[in-house]
Amino acid sequence: GLVAGAGRLLIVGAGTSFHAGLLGHYYLSRLAGLLGHPVVASEHKVYTPGVDGETVVVAVSQSGETYDTLEAVREWRSRGARVIGVTNVVGSALDREADVTLYLRAGPEIGVAATKTFLAQAILLQTLSIAAAGEAGRLTPGETRELTGVLEGAPDVARRAILASEGAAREAASLLKGAGSMYIIGRGLGGRLAMEAALKVKEVSYIHAEAYPAGESKHGPIALVEPGFKVYVVATSDSPEVMGNAIEMRARGASVTVVAPSDLQLDTPEGIEVLKMPPTGGETLLDPYSLTPYFQLLAYHLAVARGYDPDKPRNLAKTVTVE
Numbered sequence: 001g002l003v004a005g006a007g008r009l010l011i012v013g014a015g016t017s018f019h020a021g022l023l024g025h026y027y028l029s030r031l032a033g034l035l036g037h038p039v040v041a042s043e044h045k046v047y048t049p050g051v052d053g054e055t056v057v058v059a060v061s062q063s064g065e066t067y068d069t070l071e072a073v074r075e076w077r078s079r080g081a082r083v084i085g086v087t088n089v090v091g092s093a094l095d096r097e098a099d100v101t102l103y104l105r106a107g108p109e110i111g112v113a114a115t116k117t118f119l120a121q122a123i124l125l126q127t128l129s130i131a132a133a134g135e136a137g138r139l140t141p142g143e144t145r146e147l148t149g150v151l152e153g154a155p156d157v158a159r160r161a162i163l164a165s166e167g168a169a170r171e172a173a174s175l176l177k178g179a180g181s182m183y184i185i186g187r188g189l190g191g192r193l194a195m196e197a198a199l200k201v202k203e204v205s206y207i208h209a210e211a212y213p214a215g216e217s218k219h220g221p222i223a224l225v226e227p228g229f230k231v232y233v234v235a236t237s238d239s240p241e242v243m244g245n246a247i248e249m250r251a252r253g254a255s256v257t258v259v260a261p262s263d264l265q266l267d268t269p270e271g272i273e274v275l276k277m278p279p280t281g282g283e284t285l286l287d288p289y290s291l292t293p294y295f296q297l298l299a300y301h302l303a304v305a306r307g308y309d310p311d312k313p314r315n316l317a318k319t320v321t322v323e
């Protein structure tokens with residue numbers, strides 16, 4: 001009820017938690033018709049003048065101790081906003097300061113780069129979106145139960161995605177370990193998943209990976225594409241038209257790999273590789289669990305192939321507690 005009745009909705013996080021917030025924003029919009037604003041925590045001051053007692057904040061932080069996210073929460077609460085915390089740590093600062101806390105209960109995550117907690121954040125925010133859609137009258141009780149049932153299949157989809165991705169990710173890493181840069185692009189949900197995929201590659205393999213909405217290619221980014229340049233395309237159930245962007249990249253000589261659920265109908269010309277991940281039945285709710293593990297494993301194998309420890313990337317800490 002808190003989310004469904006919000007006058008303004010802000011979804012705030014940093015790094016992977018911000019990307020999870022982008023997913024939350026997507027599902028809250030698509031399912032509940034709520035037009036929230038995803039906010040990078042370090043940029044929260046831009047939004048502060050519009051925050052008041054009608055504002056509801058969804059604050060996402062795996063550790064519950066992220067400095068910038070807590071700063072946003074404290075500033076916005078002082079202006080009357082109500083806060084829903086999404087965290088993996090009971091008793092964390094975010095847990096203590098939020099009006100309501102939703103716990104990931106994903107267990108400890110030792111590696112610096114977030115993997116399982118990203119998907120745990122995704123499924124929690126999807127569940128929140130379904131509940132908000134029900135409260136807002138956008139879903140009937142039967143539809144709410146049906147979508148909740150769909151989500152119950154997410155763990156099995158993720159498990160099968162890991163099995164389907166391992167060999168392909170290792171082989172790709174052996175070919176790409178000398179790459180200096182790549183694009184990871186998508187449309188709709190795929191563009192949001194691409195942002196997290198690119199972050200993982202940067203974090204642990206130290207290869208520059210840029211994510212952006214695929215429709216923006218001809219507005220600048222395609223100028224960098226030359227023969228052999230690597231482009232990954234994240235094809236999701238909401239945007240099969242992204243294949244057109246894959247084709248335009250291939251036409252300029254890029255090495256293009258499309259990562260898609262196996263049951264997504266795509267018109268694929270010669271010269272474009274398609275990696276078929278577990279089917280999702282056209283359910284965007286399941287796409288993150290089908291497609292994300294490949295990129296997590298790609299980042300891992302790239303790091304190992306380049307001689308780096310993927311659990312301890314340079315210059316990074318698991319929890320950022322300073323400005």
